[in-house]
Amino acid sequence: MPMQAVRPKILGFISEQASAWLVALVVLLAGSALTVIVAWAAADLYQQQVRQRFQLLVNERYTRIQERFEDQEQRLGSLQRFFVNSGDVSRAEFDGFAQPLLLNARAYAWAPRIFREQRSLFEQDISRQRGVPFSIRELNTVGELARAAERDEYVPVLFSQTQSLLGSPLGFDLLAQPLRRSVLERAQHSGKLAVSQPMQLVGVEPAYAAGVLLVAPVSKVADTEPYGFVMAVISMRQLVADGLPRSNRDNLVMQIVDTSDTQQRVLYESSNAVGDSDLRAARRLVLGDHVYALSLRASEIFDKSNHSSMRAILAMGVLLSALLSALLYVLVSQRQRALKLVEQRTVQLRAREQELRGAHGQLRSVLNAATQVAIIATDLRGVINTFNAGAEQMLGLKAEEVLGHLTLESLHVGVELEARAGLLSLALGKRIPPSQAMLVESPDSQHEAREWTLVRKDGSQLTVNMLATVLLDDYGLWVGYLAIYLDVTQQKRAYEALAARDRLLKKLSAHVPGGIFQFTHEPQDNWRFIYASEGMRDIYEIELSVLQQDAGRVFERIHPLDAERVRASIRLSALQLSHWREEYRVQLPQRGLRWIRGEATPEELPGGGTLWHGYVSDISDLKRVEEELRALSITDSLTGIYNRRYFQDRLKGEVLRLNRNCGALSLIMLDIDHFKRINDQHGHGVGDAVLQELCKRIGQRVRRTDVFCRLGGEEFAVLCPNTDGTQAYSLATQLWQSLRDTSMEPVGIVTASFGVASWRIDEDIDGLLLRADSAVYVAKQAGRDRVEACGSGQALMPDGL
Structure with missing residues (x-):
């Protein structure tokens, strides 16, 4: 049969006689046409996908914000129920309940209703409880707190829990200001949560100043006049923006407006730029008795991350078509040349076939x-x-x-x-x-x-x-191929029978972590290993042959402080035939100091003496992890100094010591000035470097007996045992001066406000912390970058209400 009749077509459909150039051109045109069709279909699909992505982002953002609004209502509701169910609530009980609630809220407060005839007795009672003069106050014409004028009813702030270090405006009458009076009256008449019109919060960063006051009435019996109000001061930016993506990564531009506000003031607005697309959405948010309008638009980041891929599809389609055309051209042309060579080789192979048939018979005789x-x-x-x-x-x-x-x-x-x-x-x-x-x-x-x-x-x-x-x-x-086989069945069986015992023993010892051994103690006080696995060599870095000859080499490796204890425990185990278990240190030539755990079970030998069966293992990593975990639990990961947990434990211990034995104790607290400005201008990486440099400088100057800790953020404390107020003030001055002597690149001179307080007899921990914190606040109010000592313990003015 001629060869031409059996040649297959290339790829199953291309004839061998077809021109390679013609095949490449047809494939290029077909691929380009298909690319145009795919790109047109992808464009419409892209628009649908972009709208779907935007709606998913809008729904997720709306759900998150509404959940935060509901969370604030639930937190204030829990504080309301606490007052309703608790009867007379002390300040300590209020602080203990309200402090854990301070999440995404600036402050929580309690304000009772006081009538004209109750005012004098109320002020005297509170002054006696607090130990300092107390009066119901209001803002005068120059914006200062002064004694409130006579009127029929007052709602003064009695308890307050705030995130600010400045304290609380205790005694401030909320009815003295129209905006607050309005929300209190609505809460009183409705008996439900009420929200104020937009207000500017005092003492916070300008970006967080826009907020609202959330008020809930407190009544002993349902449908009766409330006897007071619980309130939450909410910064809208803190509530909404915390936890959202940064502005340079946020896909949405967001705005929140109070629908009941006649001035339509914006409570929150994103700082990122609006994109060119016309995608927008609006949602309705509810907080208390107010409805807010949430407007959402696509940002520039959203437009950039969802750009059309039509051009890329066209480019890739044309490129792939061109590559496929070139590949088919090479394949067709090479195939045609290869067939010609195959025809030539076929003639030569037929000639060699005749020669091989002759040699085949001779080879067959040799193989048989x-x-x-x-x-x-x-x-x-x-x-x-x-x-x-x-x-x-x-x-x-x-x-x-x-x-x-x-x-x-x-x-x-x-x-x-x-x-x-x-x-x-x-x-x-x-x-x-x-x-x-x-x-x-x-x-x-x-x-x-x-x-x-x-x-x-x-x-x-x-x-x-x-x-x-x-x-x-x-x-x-x-x-x-040629394969030669030799039957080794019997040979293999014999080998396996001889090696069975050795394999079993090696498997047992290899799967035991550490080393296993048999150890004897003979009546003549002779110690000897009669068996030691391979793991024993790694544990003690002693060859097995040496171990079996002289067990005393092991005791030479044991740390001198542990050697006698180990020998005594072995003798006691031999005497009582009790289980032996010890943890001890060994000093190895190559790996140095290691921790070893050993366990063994003894039995009495017929001729006298004791035989132990046991194992030893290296527990150095376990010991090291235990030490590392203890260090991590009391150390601040960023600065390397002690953390708040260690500070609280040491402070409790020092106060207990002083209550038993008397003595002196001082506390220095410091807060970096304008630290948020450093983070905003230079980034959080530079802010972290500033914290580390400050800790380095102060750590070099505090005494060995002092405890230097990071309380959180840019707030630090130095606990000074056996130190009176004068000595602590001198040390604080040195620390203050060490910060001002040398600048920190790239932010320049970094200053801090210091507060010093000394322990008083029968004073608790909270009192000492409050006085030191108040001293820091005084330093801040006096212009920052200074050292202040607190003597009176009186808390100063707040930020939120």
């Missing part, structure tokens, strides 16, 4: 002479074409049953071939089929005999060693 070895040859497809007499005897098959019918793979166990093929595929980085698993060698074991399992004609199995090699012709081309 080897009756103890199976010799099997295959062609490139794996079909057996040579099967000598040794193979017939080994497998129970006749040559005529095998030649041209069976493959080499059919003689092997399939599961074994699949497992070997998987290992070879991983080692060589390409897939090896099971049919080739016995013929391919891994890179590290070339031309070595390998053990395989063959299947006889009767179904039985035998273990053989197989050596496979490639058969080459005179031109170095592969023509098949």
